[in-house]
Structures are given as C-alpha cells and as structure tokens.
Amino acid sequence: MSSHVDGNALAGTLSEVFRTDMTTAVCCCDGCGETTTLASEMVYGTHGIVVRCRSCDDVLITLVETPDRVVLSFPGVSSMSVERGPDAQSEGEY
Numbered sequence: 283m284s285s286h287v288d289g290n291a292l293a294g295t296l297s298e299v300f301r302t303d304m305t306t307a308v309c310c311c312d313g314c315g316e317t318t319t320l321a322s323e324m325v326y327g328t329h330g331i332v333v334r335c336r337s338c339d340d341v342l343i344t345l346v347e348t349p350d351r352v353v354l355s356f357p358g359v360s361s362m363s364v365e366r367g368p369d370a371q372s373e374g375e376y
C-alpha cells in the first residue's frame with residue numbers, strides 16, 4: 283500500500299459538494315464498526331481519492347473529480363453523521 287495522508291486532505295474537494303465541513307463528519311465502517319471522524323481516516327490518491335478505514339483498511343469512500351463533476355461513492359460506510367450548523371438548526375424548526 284502506498285503512503286497516505288489523513289482525511290483533512292478531503293476538506294477542499296468536499297467543501298465544493300457539501301455546505302458543512304465534512305472532515306468533522308463521523309463515519310461508521312461497515313466492515314469493522316469503527317466510528318470516527320472523516321479527518322481521522324487514511325486518504326490515498328493519485329487518479330482519484332480512496333478513503334480507507336484506519337482500523338480494518340476497508341474502502342470507505344471513493345472520490346473522482348472530472349472537469350464538471352465530483353463523483354462520490356460510499357461502499358464501506360454504514361452510516362455518516364454530520365453536525366448541523368446554527369443556520370440549519372433554525373431552518374429545521376417548524
């Protein structure tokens with residue numbers, strides 16, 4: 283396996299897709315059940331990005347950028363939770 287960086291490397295690309303800082307999202311690995319922030323996971327990439335579980339090495343997320351799209355797949359994530367910002371919390375009150 284080649285060298286990797288941590289999940290903070292995803293911040294720029296994911297900020298183009300999601301309105302919140304996804305590096306603080308909490309992922310649950312479908313393979314081993316490890317639950318941790320995306321920033322803590324292992325990120326590999328040359329032609330696209332592969333995010334692997336730091337505990338069991340399963341592929342959690344793949345990300346491919348084209349000139350006009352970001353293509354995300356979550357093959358190894360059983361759940362992901364994202365903290366709502368103050369704006370979202372007020373929007374949720376009906």
Ligand SMILES: [Zn+2]
Binds near residue numbers: 311314316337
């Ligand atoms: Zn795992």
